Amino acid sequence: xxxxxxxxxxxxxxxxxxxxxxxxxxxxxxxxxxxxxxxxxxxxxxxxxxxxxxxxxxxxxxxxxxxxxxxxxxxxxxxxxxxxxxxxxxxxxxxxxxxxxxxxxxxxxxxxxxxxxxxxxxxxxxxxxxxxxxxxxxxxxxxxxxxxxxxxxxxxxxxxxxxxxxxxxxxxxxxxxxxxxxxxxxxxxxxxxxxxxxxxxxxxxxxxxxxxxxxxxxxxxxxxxxxxxxxxxxxxxxxxxxxxxxxxxxxxxxxxxxxxxxxxxxxxxxxxxxxxxxxxxxxxxxxxxxxxxxxxxxxxxxxxxxxxxxxxxxxxxxxxxxxxxxxxxxxxxxxxxxxxxxxxxxxxxxxxxxxxxxxxxxxxxxxxxxxxxxxxxxxxxxxxxxxxxxxxxxxxxxxxxxxxxxxxxxxxxxxxxxxxxxxxxxxxxxxxxxxxxxxxxxxxxxxxxxxxxxxxxxxxxxxxxxxxxxxxxxxxxxxxxxxxxxxxxxxxxxxxxxxxxxxxxxxxxxxxxxxxxxxxxxxxxxxxxxxxxxxxxxxxxxxxxxxxxxxxxxxxxxxxxxxxxxxxxxxxxxxxxxxxxxxxxxxxxxxxxxxxxxxxxxxxxxxxxxxxxxxxxxxxxxxxxxxxxxxxxxxxxxxxxxxxxxxxxxxxxxxxxxxxxxxxxxxxxxxxxxxxxxxxxxxxxxxxxxxxxxxxxxxxxxxxxxxxxxxxxxxxxxxxxxxxxxxxxxxxxxxxxxxxxxxxxxxxxxxxxxxxxxxxxxxxxxxxxxxxxxxxxxxxxxxxxxxxxxxxxxxxxxxxxxxxxxxxxxxxxxxxxxxxxxxxxxxxxxxxxxxxxxxxxxxxxxxxxxxxxxxxxxxxxxxxxxxxxxx
Amino acid sequence: xxxxxxxxxxxxxxxxxxxxxxxxxxxxxxxxxxxxxxxxxxxxxxxxxxxxxxxxxxxxxxxxxxxxxxxxxxxxxxxxxxxxxxxxxxxxxxxxxxxxxxxxxxxxxxxxxxxxxxxxxxxxxx
Numbered sequence: 003x004x005x006x007x008x009x010x011x012x013x014x015x016x017x018x019x020x021x022x023x024x025x026x027x028x029x030x031x032x033x034x035x036x037x038x039x040x041x042x043x044x045x046x047x048x049x050x051x052x053x054x055x056x057x058x059x060x061x062x063x064x065x066x067x068x069x070x071x072x073x074x075x076x077x078x079x080x081x082x083x084x085x086x087x088x089x090x091x092x093x094x095x096x097x098x099x100x101x102x103x104x105x106x107x108x109x110x111x112x113x114x115x116x117x118x119x120x121x122x123x124x125x126x127x128x129x130x131x132x133x134x135x136x137x138x139x140x141x142x143x144x145x146x147x148x149x150x151x152x153x154x155x156x157x158x159x160x161x162x163x164x165x166x167x168x169x170x171x172x173x174x175x176x177x178x179x180x181x182x183x184x185x186x187x188x189x190x191x192x193x194x195x196x197x198x199x200x201x202x203x204x205x206x207x208x209x210x211x212x213x214x215x216x217x218x219x220x221x222x223x224x225x226x227x228x229x230x231x232x233x234x235x236x237x238x239x240x241x242x243x244x245x246x247x248x249x250x251x252x253x254x255x256x257x258x259x260x261x262x263x264x265x266x267x268x269x270x271x272x273x274x275x276x277x278x279x280x281x282x283x284x285x286x287x288x289x290x291x292x293x294x295x296x297x298x299x300x301x302x303x304x305x306x307x308x309x310x311x312x313x314x315x316x317x318x319x320x321x322x323x324x325x326x327x328x329x330x331x332x333x334x335x336x337x338x339x340x341x342x343x344x345x346x347x348x349x350x351x352x353x354x355x356x357x358x359x360x361x362x363x364x365x366x367x368x369x370x371x372x373x374x375x376x377x378x379x380x381x382x383x384x385x386x387x388x389x390x391x392x393x394x395x396x397x398x399x400x401x402x403x404x405x406x407x408x409x410x411x412x413x414x415x416x417x418x419x420x421x422x423x424x425x426x427x428x429x430x431x432x433x434x435x436x437x438x439x440x441x442x443x444x445x446x447x448x449x450x451x452x453x454x455x456x457x458x459x460x461x462x463x464x465x466x467x468x469x470x471x472x473x474x475x476x477x478x479x480x481x482x483x484x485x486x487x488x489x490x491x492x493x494x495x496x497x498x499x500x501x502x503x504x505x506x507x508x509x510x511x512x513x514x515x516x517x518x519x520x521x522x523x524x525x526x527x528x529x530x531x532x533x534x535x536x537x538x539x540x541x542x543x544x545x546x547x548x549x550x551x552x553x554x555x556x557x558x559x560x561x562x563x564x565x566x567x568x569x570x571x572x573x574x575x576x577x578x579x580x581x582x583x584x585x586x587x588x589x590x591x592x593x594x595x596x597x598x599x600x601x602x603x604x605x606x607x608x609x610x611x612x613x614x615x616x617x618x619x620x621x622x623x624x625x626x627x628x629x630x631x632x633x634x635x636x637x638x639x640x641x642x643x644x645x646x647x648x649x650x651x652x653x654x655x656x657x658x659x660x661x662x663x664x665x666x667x668x669x670x671x672x673x674x675x676x677x678x679x680x681x682x683x684x685x686x687x688x689x690x691x692x693x694x695x696x697x698x699x700x701x702x703x704x705x706x707x708x709x710x711x712x713x714x715x716x717x718x719x720x721x722x723x724x725x726x727x728x729x730x731x732x733x734x735x736x737x738x739x740x741x742x743x744x745x746x747x748x749x750x751x752x753x754x755x756x757x758x759x760x761x762x763x764x765x766x767x768x769x770x771x772x773x774x775x776x777x778x779x780x781x782x783x784x785x786x787x788x789x790x791x792x793x794x795x796x797x798x799x800x801x802x803x804x805x806x807x808x809x810x811x812x813x814x815x816x817x818x819x820x821x822x823x824x825x826x827x828x829x830x831x832x833x834x835x836x837x838x839x840x841x842x843x844x845x846x847x848x849x850x851x852x853x854x855x856x857x858x859x860x861x862x863x864x865x866x867x868x869x870x871x872x873x
Numbered sequence: 874x875x876x877x878x879x880x881x882x883x884x885x886x887x888x889x890x891x892x893x894x895x896x897x898x899x900x901x902x903x904x905x906x907x908x909x910x911x912x913x914x915x916x917x918x919x920x921x922x923x924x925x926x927x928x929x930x931x932x933x934x935x936x937x938x939x940x941x942x943x944x945x946x947x948x949x950x951x952x953x954x955x956x957x958x959x960x961x962x963x964x965x966x967x968x969x970x971x972x973x974x975x976x977x978x979x980x981x982x983x984x985x986x987x988x989x990x991x992x993x994x995x996x997x998x999x
Contacts, residue, residue, distance in 0.1 A: 659958040663979035664889030667897050670983035674900035689896060696889050 030072060031083030037064045038084040042091035048276045049295075057276045057295050058182040059175075061088070062152075065114035066144050066183060067190035070121060070128050077118075081111050098164070105159035109152050113179060117148025131188050131261040132321060137314035141307055144187065149179035174292070177299040184306045185272055188265030211258065216270065219251045223271045227278025245301070256309050260317040268306045275302070325474065332478045335365055339482060343489040348496035351489050352387060359389035362482065369394045369465040373450070373486065374401070375458040380414060383458060386490075394465055397440065406433040413449045413459045418480060420471045421445040446471040448483040452491030460486060515619040522612040524555030524580055536618060554616065555580075567591070572602060579604050579614045588783060590621070599625035601783075658704070661696035668693050721760055722753040723792050723800050723865075730767040731790070743775055743786040750792045754800045756865045762841045766849075769834035770804040770861045777808025777858065785857075799847070799867050805860040810853050819851055838863070880921045881990060883907045884914050884937065885929035885956070890979070894927060894986075901987050911940045923951060925993040927986070930957035930964060930976075938964070941971055952993035956981065 041060030048057050061084070068080045088107045092098055120143030122128045125136045157172040226244040237243055248271065255263035275298050339358050346354040359371045373386040383401040390396050403410050412419040421437050422444050437445055444464040450457045460483045462471075510517060516533035518526050529537075529549055537549065558576055561569035568589050575587030587604040600618045607613035672689045675682055731745045756763075767790075774788045789805040811819070820839040835849075842849040847865035854860055881903045885891045888909070895905045906923065908914040914926075926944075928937040941953050955968045955976040968976045974996060975989035 656958040659979040660887045660890060663956070663958070663981065664887065664893045666980035667890070667893035667983065667986075671893060671896035671900050674897070674983070678900075685896065689893075692889055692892055699889070 027076065027079040030068075030076065031079050034065070034068050034080045034083035035087040037068075039087035039091050042088070046095060048273070049280065056178055057279070057298060058185070058272060059178050060182055060186055061091075062110045062113045062149075062179055063182040063186035064190065065111065066117045066148065067187035067194075069114050069118035070144075070187065070191060071194055074122065077115070084111070102159055102163035105163065106156065109156035109159060112155060113148045113152035116151055117144030117183065120144065120147055129191050129194070131191060131310075131314065132317045134311060134314045134318055137261060137310050140188075141184070141310065145180050145183040149176055149183060153179070174296070177296055177303070181272065181299045181303050181306075184303060184310070185265050185269040188261055188310070189269055192262035192265065215251065215254055215258070215267075219248070219255070219267055220270055220274060222247055222251060223274035224278070227275040252305065252309055256313040257316055260320075261310055261313045264306065264309045264313045268302060268309070272302050329474070329478075331365075332475075335362070336478070336481055336485070340485045343485055346489070348493045351493040355387045355486065355489065356389060358486075359387060363389050363391060366462065368462055368469075370397065370461075370463040372397050372461040372463065373458065373490075374447075374461055376410070376413060376456060380410060383410065386458065397461075397463075404432075405436045408433045409447055409459075413447065414456055416449045416451050416456060418449065418476050419447040419459075420476065422468065422470055441465050443468040444471065446476060446479065448476070448479045450483050450487035450490065452487040455491075457487055457490060459483075513617075515617045517615060517617045518554070519607060520554050520580070520614045520616060522580060524553060524576065524614075526550050526552045526554055527613070533618075572604070575604050576614065576616075579606050580612065582606065582612060592625075598622040658700055661700040664696040665693050665700075668696070718757055718759060720755055720757050721763065722755050723763075723802060724749045724754055726760065726763055727767060727790050727792065727802070730764055730771060742783050743778060743788065745771065745788045745790065748789060748791040750794055752794070754792045754794055756800050756845070756867065758845045758865065759841075763845070766838040766841050766863065767802070767804070769838045770863075773834050773861070774804050774806035774808065774858075777806050777810075780809065781807050781858075795864065799865050801862060801864045803860050803862045805854060805858065807854075807858040810857065811851060811859045820849065835861075878904065878921075879994060880904045880906060880919070880923045881925050881927060882914060882917075882923035882951075883927045884909075884911060884940070885927075886910060887929070890929070890956075897983055897986065898927075898990065901990075903990070911937075914940075924997060925974075925990050926951045926953045927990070928953050928955055930955050930968070938967055938971065941968075941973065945971060952996050954986065954989045954993055956986075
C-alpha cells in the first residue's frame with residue numbers, strides 16, 4: 003500500500019471531523035429556527051378573541067430549553083438560527099418597524115439567556131428537573147427571573163416602537179412567559195433526555211396508565227374550560243368547582259409521572275383552557291378578555307409551581323430509592339461476577355468472560371460489551387472477548403489510536419471515557435465521530451487495570467438509543483472492570499506460565515542429548531525422549547538408567563562395583579553435585595561396542611529442593627574427527643621426526659665412519675704386524691685397546707644422538723625464542739582446537755635472543771608441546787592448557803618451560819625420558835624427547851623435566867646466550 | 874732411498890684414525906709423522922720433507938682441502954692422499970682438481986691406502 007492511499011482515509015476522516023461541528027451547528031440552527039417559527043405561530047393562535055396578547059408564548063421557552071440542552075459555546079448558533087424565524091414570523095403577522103422586530107428578538111433572546119444562564123450556573127444538572135433544587139433553580143431562574151428581567155426591555159420596545167402602554171405590556175408579557183417557561187421547557191427537556199430512558203423502562207401498563215391519565219385530564223379540562231357547559235351546568239358551583247376536579251388528576255400525574263408528568267399535564271391543561279377561552283366559554287371567560295387571560299395564567303402558574311416542586315420531591319425520593327435498589331442489584335451482580343471469576347479455572351476464563359459479558363449486557367440493557375486489549379505501545383486497541391445482543395454485530399477487531407485518541411488517552415490515565423452524544427467535549431470530537439460512525443448512541447469505556455498496569459478497556463455500547471452514564475454507575479462499572487481485569491491478568495500470568503512450561507518441555511524434548519533430571523536423593527524425576535531412546539539402545543554405556551523413578555545413584559554404585567571405566571569419577575561427581583558441593587562434572591565416556599563416545603555432564607539443578615541434571619551428549623562425530631586429526635598429527639610428527647633424522651644422517655654417518663675407519667685400519671695394521679717375526683705384542687695390545695675404544699665410541703654414537711648432532715652441520719643464526727614459540731603455537735593452532743586444548747604463552751616482555759638453528763629449535767619446542775598435549779588426553783576439558791614460559795636467566799642465558807596439566811611423571815624414571823625409543827605411549831616412537839635433548843645439547847644447553855606441585859609435568863630447557871660453534 | 878727414510882705426514886683430528894694410520898704406514902715401512910690439526914703440521918720443525926701427506930678433509934677450523942690449496946699456492950706442494958668421512962662428488966672433484974693423488978672414503982682398505990701412498994711417492998720426482 004503506498005503512502006497516498008494509506009493516508010487518504012485519514013485525511014477524509016480529519017476533514018469529516020472538521021466538518022462535524024459545522025454540520026451539527028447547522029442542524030441545531032435549522033431545528034431551532036423551525037421550532038422558533040412554529041412556536042410563534044402557536045403563540046399567535048393561542049389568543050382569546052379578539053386578539054388579546056398570547057396566553058402562552060412558546061418561542062422564548064423553546065430558546066430557553068435549547069440553551070439548556072446546548073453548551074453555552076454553541077448558543078450563538080441557536081440564536082442565529084432563531085433570528086430569521088423571528089423576522090419571518092413577525093412579518094407574517096403584519097407590518098412592524100424593523101427596530102421593533104429586532105428589539106423583540108433581543109428581548110426574547112435575553113429572556114432565554116438569563117434563564118438558561120442562571121440555571122446553568124446554579125443547577126448541578128441544568129437539563130434535568132428531577133430534584134427539588136434543580137426544579138427550584140429552574141422556577142426561580144428561568145421561569146421568574148428571566149422573564150421578569152427581560153420584560154422590562156420588552157415593554158420598552160413595545161411602548162417605544164409600537165406605542166403600547168409600558169406596564170400593560172409588562173404585565174401580559176410577564177405572565178404569559180412565566181406560564182410558558184413553566185410548562186414548555188420541562189416537556190422539551192423531558193423529551194430530549196427522559197424519553198429515551200423512559201422508552202426502555204416503561205411497561206405496557208405504565209403506558210396504559212399514561213394514556214388513561216391523559217384522556218381523563220384532557221376530557222376534564224375540556225369540561226372545565228368548555229365554552230358551553232351542558233355538563234358543568236349540572237354541577238353545583240360550576241364552573242369554579244370544576245377546577246377542583248382537575249386537582250386529583252394533576253396530583254396523579256405528579257405522583258406517578260414526575261416533573262415531566264406535571265409539565266405535560268399543565269401544558270395540556272393550558273392548551274385546553276386557551277382553546278376553551280378562545281371559543282368564548284369556560285371558567286375564565288370573564289370580561290374583559292385581557293383579564294380572562296391573566297386569570298387563566300395566574301391559575302395555571304399558581305397550580306404548576308407547587309406541583310412541580312412536589313413532583314421533584316417525589317422524584318427525588320423515588321430516585322434515591324431507585325438508586326439504592328439499583329445499587330443493591332449492582333452489588334449483587336458484582337458479587338456474583340467476582341465469585342465466578344475467583345472460582346473459575348484460568349483455562350475457562352475466556353468462556354466465563356463471554357458468559358458474564360452477556361449477563362452484564364442484559365443487566366445494563368445495552369447492546370454490546372467489548373473487552374479491548376491495549377497493545378504495549380498504546381497505539382491501538384485489539385478486541386479480546388465481546389458480547390453483542392441478538393441482531394447486533396461484533397465490533398471491529400482493531401482500533402487505531404488515531405481513531406479514538408481521547409478514549410485511549412483516558413484509558414492510559416486509568417480514567418473512564420464516557421460518550422454521551424449531547425454532552426461530549428470538543429477534545430473528544432475525533433472519538434465521537436468514530437463512535438457515531440460505528441453506530442454508537444452512547445458508550446462508556448472503563449479501563450482494565452490490574453496491578454497498576456492498564457491492560458485495556460471494557461467498552462459498553464448502546465447501539466439503539468442514547469443513554470446517560472451517571473457517575474455512580476460508572477464507578478460501579480469500574481469495580482466490575484477491576485474484577486475482569488484481575489481475571490484477565492490471572493489468566494495472562496497462568497497462560498505465560500503454561501507457555502513457558504510447554505516451551506521448556508519442548509526444549510527438553512527436542513534436545514539431541516539424553517537428559518535426565520534427578521531429585522536430591524538421586525532418583526530420576528524426568529527424562530527426555532533422547533534419554534529413553536538412549537537407554538534402550540543396545541550396547542550403550544551403562545550409566546543411562548531406565549526412566550523416571552530409577553535410583554540413579556544406585557546405577558552408578560553398581561557401575562563402580564563392576565569396575566567400569568570412569569565409574570568412580572561419575573559416582574563421586576554425582577554425589578558431590580547432589581550434596582550441593584559441586585556445580586558441574588563432565589566425564590568423557592566411550593562405548594567400544596557401538597564405537598561411540600559421549601560426554602556425561604552432571605549439573606546441579608537450580609532450585610531450592612536441589613537435585614541434578616544429567617546429560618549424555620554424543621560426541622562420536624567430534625571424537626572421530628579428533629582421532630582422525632590425531633592420526634594425521636601423529637603421522638606428521640612421525641614424518642617430522644624421520645625428516646629430522648634424515649637431515650642428520652650425514653653427520654651420523656660421519657660420526658660412525660671415524661671409529662669404523664679407526665677399527666678397520668687398526669685391524670689391518672695388526673694383521674700386518676702379526677706377519678712380522680717376532681710379532682710386536684705390545685703394538686698388538688695397543689691396537690686392540692684402540693679397537694675396543696673405537697667400537698665403544700661407535701656404539702655410543704648410535705645410542706647417543708647428541709654426539710652425532712654436535713658434529714652436524716647447522717645453520718646458526720640469532721633467534722628470538724619468543725618469536726619462535728609464537729610460531730610453534732601458531733603451527734599447532736588447529737591441532738589444539740581439535741583436541742580441545744589451549745596453548746597459553748607467558749613470554750618475557752623483551753626478546754629472548756639465542757643463537758642456534760631455527761628449524762631444530764622449533765623441532766624442540768614442537769616435540770615438547772606435542773608431548774605435553776599427549777600427556778593431557780585424559781585431562782578434563784577446560785583444564786587442558788599447555789603453558790609455555792620464557793625467561794632470561796641473569797647473565798647466562800634463556801630458560802624455556804613447557805608446562806602441562808597431564809598425568810605427570812609419577813611412575814616414570816626421569817632420566818630415561820630423554821632416551822631414544824623410550825616411550826609410554828602406544829603409538830609413540832620414543833624419539834621426541836631424545837631428539838629434543840640432542841638438539842638442545844647440540845646448542846650447548848640442557849634439558850630437564852619436573853613434576854608440577856598440583857598436576858602434570860613441566861619440561862625445561864636452557865640455552866646459553868652465545869654458545870660456541872655448534873660443529 | 875729406503876722406505877725408512879720416506880716420511881709420510883698424517884693430519885687428522887680423530888686420534889684413533891691418526892694412530893691406526895700411523896701403525897699401518899709404519900707396518901708398511903714408512904716413517905710417519907701425525908698431526909691433529911693443520912696448524913701443527915705447518916709449524917713442524919723437521920727438516921725432512923714428507924714424501925706424502927695423508928689429509929683428512931673435514932676437520933674443525935681450516936679444512937683439509939683448504940690446507941692443500943694453500944700449500945700449492947705457497948709452492949710447497951706435496952702429493953696428497955685425502956681421506957674423508959663424508960665424501961661427496963663435489964669434494965672428490967675439487968680434491969682431484971687440486972692435484973690430489975687419491976680421495977679415500979672412511980673406512981678404507983689398507984691396500985687402497987698403501988697403494989695410493991705409493992703412487993703419491995712415485996709421482997714425486999726424487
